[in-house]
Amino acid sequence: MDGWDFIRLVHALRAVSVSISSQDILDAQICLDQFxxxxxxxxxxxxxxxxxxxxxxxxxxxxxxxENPKLNVQDYSEDQEENVVLEENQDSAGIGGQGVGRGSGGVSLTTKGNILNSSHLTNLIPFARIVELTCSGLELEEMVQKILAEIDYYTWINSNDLAYQRRELPEEAWxxxxxxxxxxxxxxxxxxxxxxxxxxxxWEPLARQHxxxxxxxxxxxxxxxxxxxxxxxxxRKLAQRPGSRWKTSRRGSIDISRIIKQSVQCDGILFNLSYRQKIPRVPELVVLCDVSNSMxxxxxxxxxxxTCLRARFRKIRVFFFIDSVWDVSDFVWDDDPSGVKQEIKSWGHKASSGFxxxxxxxxxxxxxxxxxLSSRATVVILGDGKNNYRPAQSEYIAQISSKARNVxxxxPLDSQEWDEPDNMMKEYQKYCSKVYRCRSASDLQRIVKDVF
Known part of the structure; x- marks a missing residue:
């Protein structure tokens, strides 16, 4: 591997959010030279x-x-003009077997008990066809499902499942x-x-899959x-944050007032520096969680x-809502969400229209x-803002905002979707300290660093 390929690989890995430190790079260079x-x-x-x-x-x-530094669609299509024939069990007839393809490399995977060799995988469908689907604007999973359908994948797995259920397929083959x-x-x-x-x-398509x-x-x-x-x-990070009061500490910010007092007591002689730190305080948190169908x-x-916040915060109140509110602060929470989901389902059936x-x-x-609600409380609202064409009644969130420290x-929706007719985010946003998109782990990470 030449140095340019090495640099390109490191750059690409970092671009798709794989963490590589300078020490990792140094170790890799040493190992490549020594071994x-x-x-x-x-x-x-x-x-x-x-x-x-x-x-x-x-x-x-x-x-x-x-392995493929120069992707060439023409090369792929020429290499795959002939249909691929998978290894078959000669004693059993296949189900279906027509394949779909597009007249250029379509294959059948439906023979019962056949063994798919990894060397055949790249020939199942022409790369030119995959490029064609890519240009159509479909999402990754939509393209994957379409390709699987075109190579008769679902008929293949169904035929093998059926053969196994009928005990026509040995355990090892299954x-x-x-x-x-x-x-x-x-x-x-x-x-x-x-x-x-x-x-x-x-590298953005790969980064999106991290x-x-x-x-x-x-x-x-x-x-x-x-x-x-x-x-x-x-x-754990959110559970405690610096407060407004200070305490004496062995390290931290220099405490000027304390140093002056000590020097006065010692005739102006400075013997040591004094430090101080803010006393951690437990913030008060109120969480409003939209549990409607759209969420x-x-x-x-x-x-x-x-659940994690409740385990860490001593002062926390939790409300679920759809078209009305119920307090679940005293609910028995654990890592299994099935109990909470059952609570949502039972409450929704008896006290909510579902919208x-x-x-x-x-x-x-x-x-x-x-x-x-305390004036020191932080209110966190988890919801998409879809109001189903009902009155916004924004004067009430204005009152909540004026009482709480932060809202x-x-x-989970992108900001472009806030302009939809049934979405009230543009109206409610003006009464919030900040509004964040929260639909991925990186969004959660960014919110924690920024807010808390």
Whole structure:
């Protein structure tokens, strides 16, 4: 590997949010020089990848920069003019078997019990077809699903599932099929990402697939665990913040007044410096969480965030709402959101129309809870601002804003969507200290650093 490829790889990894320190780079250069017989790829992977979740990013970048430095659509299409025939079980007839394709490399994956060799993966569909889908403006997952349909993937897995249920497929062949299924899905996704990077001439398509930047509603179970771990760390950080009072300390800010007093007592002689630190205070927090249908993709993470905050804050009140409010501060919270979801479902059936009414929610809070709101409290609203064409009643959020220390609104929608006719964010925004987009882990991280 020459120095230019090395630099490009490091730059690309950093561009897609893989953390690489200067020490990692130095260690990699030393190892590449001292161990020329070892695989360069394995050396760099072991030194640059610190989280299993980043392995896919590394593999994709390696293929783009090192294995396929010049993506040529014409080359791909010429190489794939002939249909690919997968290894088959000669004793069993396949189901379907027609393939879809587009007349240029369509294949069938439907033969019962066949073994998908990894060397065939790149030939399942012409790269030119993937580029064509990329230019159509579809999202990544939409393209993946379309490609899978075109190579008859779903018929293939259904035929194998049926064969296994009928005990026509040996156990060993079944597990081999499952591995092939996962490999195929990963390969298709990598091919699509490569096409997007080539089309946009940017690493942005890859960066969007990092767990920090993916929408919370599209995360895998493994990525959800990463986000939950991050939320726990942020909750610990939020639990205490410097107050307005000071205390004597061994280090911190120099305490000028104390130094002067000591020097006066000692005839103006200065013996040592005095320091002071702010006394940590436990902030008061009021959380309002929209649990309507439009917020359903984000509710699990909002609930988890509230759970972590409740575990850290001594003074916290939590309200759920749709078109009216209910206090869940005394609810028994744990890491499993199923109990909270059941509470939301049961309450919604008996006390809500299912359509959000922010105006009525703010009115109820002012009439029944405003007196209990401290002037030192911070109000955090988690919602999309969709009011279903009902009156905004912004005078009530104005009263809440005038009473509380701060009002922060976390909205999963992009700011362009706030202009929709049924969205009241533009009206409510003027009464908030700050409004943030909050639909990914990176958004949560930025909010914590900025606000708390």
């Amino acid at each position: 020329p017989d070892l695989s360069e790829k394995q050396i760099l992977k072991s030194l640059f990848i610190h989280r299993p979740q980043d392995l896919v990013m590394f593999e994709t970048l390696w293929r783009i920069l090192i 597990y081999t099929h499952l591995d092939s299924r996962a490999s195929l899905m990963q390969e298709v996704r990598q091919q699509v990402l490569m096409a997007q990077v080539s089309h946009e001439n940017s 767990w920090l930047f993916k929408p919370l509603s599209t995360l895998t179970d493994e990525e959800k665990d990463l986000v939950k771990s991050s939320i726990r760390k942020w909750a 359903a993709p984000f509710v699990e993470f909002l609930i988890y965030m509230v 959000t009414d922010y105006g009525n929610v703010f009115r109820e809070l002012v009439e029944y809870n405003l007196r209990e 922060f609104w976390l909205n």
